[in-house]
Amino acid sequence: MKEESSFSKKFLDALEFRGIRRRDFLKYCAATAAVLGISEFEFTTKLIQVVEAASKKPPVVWIEGQSCTGCSISFTQSYPPVGSIILDTISLRHHDAVMAASGDLAEKAFHDAVKEGGFVLIVEGAIPTADDRFCMVAGKPFKKMVEEAGAKAAAIIAVGACATYGGIPAATPTKGVGLNKILPGKAIINLPTCPVHHDHLAGTILYFLTTGKAPALDKIGRPVMYFGESIHDNCRRRGQFDAGKFLTDWNDPKQKEWCLIQKGCKGPMTYADCAIRRWNAGINFCIDCGAPCQGCAEPGFYAQMSPLYSAESEISKRILAMREAGLIPKKES
Ligand code: SF4
Numbered sequence: 417m418k419e420e421s422s423f424s425k426k427f428l429d430a431l432e433f434r435g436i437r438r439r440d441f442l443k444y445c446a447a448t449a450a451v452l453g454i455s456e457f458e459f460t461t462k463l464i465q466v467v468e469a470a471s472k473k474p475p476v477v478w479i480e481g482q483s484c485t486g487c488s489i490s491f492t493q494s495y496p497p498v499g500s501i502i503l504d505t506i507s508l509r510h511h512d513a514v515m516a517a518s519g520d521l522a523e524k525a526f527h528d529a530v531k532e533g534g535f536v537l538i539v540e541g542a543i544p545t546a547d548d549r550f551c552m553v554a555g556k557p558f559k560k561m562v563e564e565a566g567a568k569a570a571a572i573i574a575v576g577a578c579a580t581y582g583g584i585p586a587a588t589p590t591k592g593v594g595l596n597k598i599l600p601g602k603a604i605i606n607l608p609t610c611p612v613h614h615d616h617l618a619g620t621i622l623y624f625l626t627t628g629k630a631p632a633l634d635k636i637g638r639p640v641m642y643f644g645e646s647i648h649d650n651c652r653r654r655g656q657f658d659a660g661k662f663l664t665d666w667n668d669p670k671q672k673e674w675c676l677i678q679k680g681c682k683g684p685m686t687y688a689d690c691a692i693r694r695w696n697a698g699i700n701f702c703i704d705c706g707a708p709c710q711g712c713a714e715p716g717f718y719a720q721m722s723p724l725y726s727a728e729s730e731i732s733k734r735i736l737a738m739r740e741a742g743l744i745p746k747k748e749s
């Protein structure tokens with residue numbers, strides 16, 4: 417293959433070191449390039465250039481507030497592990513969970529990177545607003561850390577439901593909020609879902625590195641390439657929804673494939689590509705393993721989406737009312 421011949425030894429070593437087969441890497445590049453709207457050849461070539469010129473590229477500073485570290489786990493366990501190549505080679509200057517340094521050294525790494533500026537800032541977790549003491553890092557409010565780093569960053573990415581719109585911490589006494597509430601007026605790329613999908617983050621970083629700009633965003637800051645269609649649009653139970661077959665009893669084998677709207681599915685009001693991209697190396701996603709979509713890609717998650725497994729939330733009532741009124745058209749076959 418033409419692209420393969422342009423692989424340098426350094427790049428091939430980087431792949432081999434992480435146990436990535438060239439074939440898998442090229443497959444990943446082809447799929448990612450298609451989503452980013454770049455030709456496969458251009459994308460692969462630029463990616464290799466980015467990796468090889470790693471020391472000249474913007475460093476990444478990853479900070480974590482009110483979170484479960486699920487987004488870090490999701491990203492570092494991606495397959496193929498292109499995420500780890502990206503993080504390693506573009507100089508991960510700070511990451512609470514995976515950096516070798518701790519204590520004073522970790523604090524120094526953060527402050528040095530912020531002083532230099534020009535880095536890609538990735539924020540995981542919400543920021544408490546009820547009282548700064550709900551989230552302190554090295555004796556300092558996490559909010560201050562976000563403000564300091566946000567002021568010097570070249571690009572800002574909020575990962576996961578918590579950092580984007582508040583997520584679960586927003587529904588607690590801490591009154592956690594997303595980045596856009598702490599850094600108003602700043603351009604922020606929002607990658608919600610709980611946790612962040614590793615492809616969404618890898619693709620967004622790659623887009624920034626290969627084009628020098630942010631991808632097209634929707635009105636709440638999400639890349640259109642990943643959040644342009646609703647879960648409902650691509651759900652394989654859609655025919656059952658259109659036919660009015662709604663699962664009410666998980667124990668009834670006859671209802672196994674029916675639509676989950678009566679079990680609280682927020683798919684019609686949730687925009688994300690989970691039904692196509694799927695999770696766990698493309699194996700499955702919530703609805704296909706029998707769980708309703710909880711709307712974790714939307715700003716109302718978690719508070720407005722609960723109760724999660726019944727149709728009693730305001731959002732579920734709205735979806736059902738829209739269906740009754742014929743405002744959710746049947747899918748054209
Ligand atoms: S309501 Fe949920 S389960 Fe039913 S078709 Fe839409 S997305 Fe699928």
Ligand code: SF4
Nearest residue numbers: 690702709710711712
């Ligand atoms: S299907 Fe819904 S709840 Fe599941 S990950 Fe996607 S947006 Fe979140």
